[in-house]
Amino acid sequence: MEFVTLTNKVKMPMEGFGVFQVRDKEECRRSVLDAIRTGYRLIDTAASYTNEDAVGEAVRDAIAEGICTREELFITSKMWVQDMENYETAKRAIDASLEKSGLEYLDLYLLHQAMKDYFSAWRAMEDAYREGKLKAIGVSNFYPHVLTNFCETVKIRPMVNQVELHPYYTQEKALETMAYYDVVPEAWAPLGGGRYKPFENEMLKEIAATHGKTIGQVILRWNVQRGVVVIPKSTHKERIEENFDIWDFTLSKEEMERISSLDMGYVGTAVKHFDPEFVRMCNGRKIHD
Numbered sequence: 001m002e003f004v005t006l007t008n009k010v011k012m013p014m015e016g017f018g019v020f021q022v023r024d025k026e027e028c029r030r031s032v033l034d035a036i037r038t039g040y041r042l043i044d045t046a047a048s049y050t051n052e053d054a055v056g057e058a059v060r061d062a063i064a065e066g067i068c069t070r071e072e073l074f075i076t077s078k079m080w081v082q083d084m085e086n087y088e089t090a091k092r093a094i095d096a097s098l099e100k101s102g103l104e105y106l107d108l109y110l111l112h113q114a115m116k117d118y119f120s121a122w123r124a125m126e127d128a129y130r131e132g133k134l135k136a137i138g139v140s141n142f143y144p145h146v147l148t149n150f151c152e153t154v155k156i157r158p159m160v161n162q163v164e165l166h167p168y169y170t171q172e173k174a175l176e177t178m179a180y181y182d183v184v185p186e187a188w189a190p191l192g193g194g195r196y197k198p199f200e201n202e203m204l205k206e207i208a209a210t211h212g213k214t215i216g217q218v219i220l221r222w223n224v225q226r227g228v229v230v231i232p233k234s235t236h237k238e239r240i241e242e243n244f245d246i247w248d249f250t251l252s253k254e255e256m257e258r259i260s261s262l263d264m265g266y267v268g269t270a271v272k273h274f275d276p277e278f279v280r281m282c283n284g285r286k287i288h289d
């Protein structure tokens with residue numbers, strides 16, 4: 001496992017485990033525990049995934065089993081749009097995430113979307129960071145122009161930006177903006193999120209065969225080799241293990257370029273950030289009363 005150092009000197013693992021759409025609590029707890037047993041130390045949840053409690057439970061189980069200490073884990077959660085109404089609602093959301101997970105602090109907390117009053121929400125995150133409730137703070141789905149304006153405005157700059165990043169959406173320009181502001185890029189849907197059919201791609205098959213690896217391992221490796229943190233999700237133990245086994249091979253410059261050539265640019269198959277209908281949907285989605 002490799003680590004990246006955030007601007008505040010916190011060390012973040014380059015690979016983690018995502019739990020989006022793992023709604024069944026027991027399945028989530030078991031998958032996270034399988035991931036920690038495998039060696040993952042970063043877990044990525046969100047208030048809107050409604051499984052922060054199951055993640056917290058798995059963390060306590062892992063510590064009780066003696067697999068790792070709390071300090072070795074890196075738990076991420078995210079504030080949902082509903083709570084980005086103002087400073088007070090945001091402050092309550094941070095406390096709610098801590099309470100639901102049963103953790104004294106979170107290693108990273110992200111604004112899930114650049115929606116509603118995200119500047120006021122950020123001020124609440126800055127304060128929680130100063131109080132030690134959040135060890136690092138960042139954003140998600142902040143496209144380059146939004147991230148630039150944000151970094152030029154806020155007191156504490158985001159340490160991480162979690163965005164869609166995989167061979168079919170390489171976002172090279174977005175990575176340049178993040179590098180300019182020392183914001184660490186983190187890939188959601190690093191395996192394509194069940195879209196794009198990477199596992200049927202002949203060129204990826206060929207590169208995987210060269211290294212005696214699977215396509216999943218190759219595309220995860222491609223992202224970490226370009227400095228991007230990956231958080232693949234799976235509820236299958238074999239895949240959880242497979243996805244973690246990416247630290248013993250290196251892709252050549254030519255292989256990296258061939259994989260990048262799959263880029264299709266923005267197609268918005270999963271999340272349509274530029275579509276007003278999607279923004280209205282996020283604004284309307286309630287995760288609590």
Ligand SMILES: NC(=O)c1ccc[n+]([C@@H]2O[C@H](COP(=O)([O-])OP(=O)(O)OC[C@H]3O[C@@H](n4cnc5c(N)ncnc54)[C@H](OP(=O)(O)O)[C@@H]3O)[C@@H](O)[C@H]2O)c1
Pocket residue numbers: 017018019020021044045112140141162163187188189190191192193194199216231232233234235236239240242243
């Ligand atoms: N910030 C955001 O807005 C945002 C948005 C989306 C996701 N995320 C985060 O990013 C994480 C990852 O993204 P994601 O879950 O959308 O997509 P992903 O990790 O790219 O792909 C997950 C899908 O691939 C399958 N899979 C996993 N490993 C595989 C393998 N080795 N071979 C073949 N198929 C495999 C999984 O199925 P099985 O589970 O059945 O194995 C699942 O259907 C999420 O869990 C979440 O934490 C954040």
